[in-house]
Amino acid sequence: MTLHTSQVAVEIAGRMILEQIDLQVKPGAFVGVIGPNGSGKSTLLKTIYRVRKPDAGVVTLDGEDIYRLTPREAAQRMAVVRQESAAEFDFSVREIVMMGRTAHKRLFQSDTARDRELVETALARTGMQDFAERSFLSLSGGEKQRVMIARALAQEARLLVLDEPTNHLDIRYQLQIMEILKSLRLTVLAALHDLNIAAMYCDQLYVLCEGRIAAAGAPQDVLTPKLIREVFGVETEVFVHPRTQKMHIVYLAGIDQPAKEKKGEIPAV
Numbered sequence: 001m002t003l004h005t006s007q008v009a010v011e012i013a014g015r016m017i018l019e020q021i022d023l024q025v026k027p028g029a030f031v032g033v034i035g036p037n038g039s040g041k042s043t044l045l046k047t048i049y050r051v052r053k054p055d056a057g058v059v060t061l062d063g064e065d066i067y068r069l070t071p072r073e074a075a076q077r078m079a080v081v082r083q084e085s086a087a088e089f090d091f092s093v094r095e096i097v098m099m100g101r102t103a104h105k106r107l108f109q110s111d112t113a114r115d116r117e118l119v120e121t122a123l124a125r126t127g128m129q130d131f132a133e134r135s136f137l138s139l140s141g142g143e144k145q146r147v148m149i150a151r152a153l154a155q156e157a158r159l160l161v162l163d164e165p166t167n168h169l170d171i172r173y174q175l176q177i178m179e180i181l182k183s184l185r186l187t188v189l190a191a192l193h194d195l196n197i198a199a200m201y202c203d204q205l206y207v208l209c210e211g212r213i214a215a216a217g218a219p220q221d222v223l224t225p226k227l228i229r230e231v232f233g234v235e236t237e238v239f240v241h242p243r244t245q246k247m248h249i250v251y252l253a254g255i256d257q258p259a260k261e262k263k264g265e266i267p268a269v
């Protein structure tokens with residue numbers, strides 16, 4: 001499943017929120033969208049999951065304009081985990097995850113053994129099986145987040161679009177959810193805030209800044225101290241961790257870096 005945005009632009013109340021967004025997510029790739037608060041990450045994802053039609057440009061899935069798909073066709077191809085999990089009614093966790101199967105059923109068709117099996121697998125993978133009977137509204141923010149990811153897994157779509165999937169999660173679940181998403185070998189597009197998590201798990205990154213793509217490419221090419229300074233206004237050191245062999249970003253907030261470097265307290269990268 002290839003996702004493509006071509007020259008996507010969004011204007012809200014006379015202000016350009018997104019401009020000239022060309023983005024490609026190839027089959028099996030894990031692609032991150034990063035950028036400061038208000039840079040347009042959620043708006044971009046909304047244009048992709050059909051909540052905000054772009055004012056210019058097109059979004060395609062395997063060459064098909066996503067706005068021409070029926071809701072059911074779209075849901076069979078793309079599962080979405082949003083920042084806010086708005087459940088107005090009090091469903092159980094298992095019922096919420098079962099809703100992921102809706103796109104594969106006919107109207108009023110009852111749950112099959114396979115539906116139930118997929119739901120139990122999704123609950124187990126996200127560590128939510130012990131919560132299956134609990135009311136969704138009674139869960140903590142992190143638990144709700146894991147249920148929404150379980151629902152997306154049960155949906156069996158080949159493209160997963162996630163808006164800050166690890167928001168609310170403690171560090172163990174942040175890593176576990178990213179490991180799960182990575183292990184699924186699906187096509188994933190995720191807006192992420194944590195640059196280290198983005199560097200660890202993403203094959204490709206798009207950096208948004210004031211509604212435009214400031215940089216795109218492999219994390220090691222994109223996440224340089226210069227780019228992070230220019231886009232996020234933060235001084236960093238970036239190195240490859242000797243044990244994990246993964247990129248690691250250290251934030252130098254509060255450090256008078258040049259002075260300390262002179263004294264040899266910070267090893268040169």
Ligand SMILES: Nc1ncnc2c1ncn2[C@@H]1O[C@H](COP(=O)(O)OP(=O)(O)OP(=O)(O)O)[C@@H](O)[C@H]1O
Pocket residue numbers: 012013017035036037038039040041042043044
């Ligand atoms: N409905 C709206 N009306 C007015 N402005 C909006 C609307 N939706 C988004 N914006 C503005 O568009 C810009 C981009 O917002 P968006 O939520 O896409 O950013 P983001 O990168 O996801 O931010 P964050 O990291 O804080 O979640 C912001 O300045 C926001 O205030």
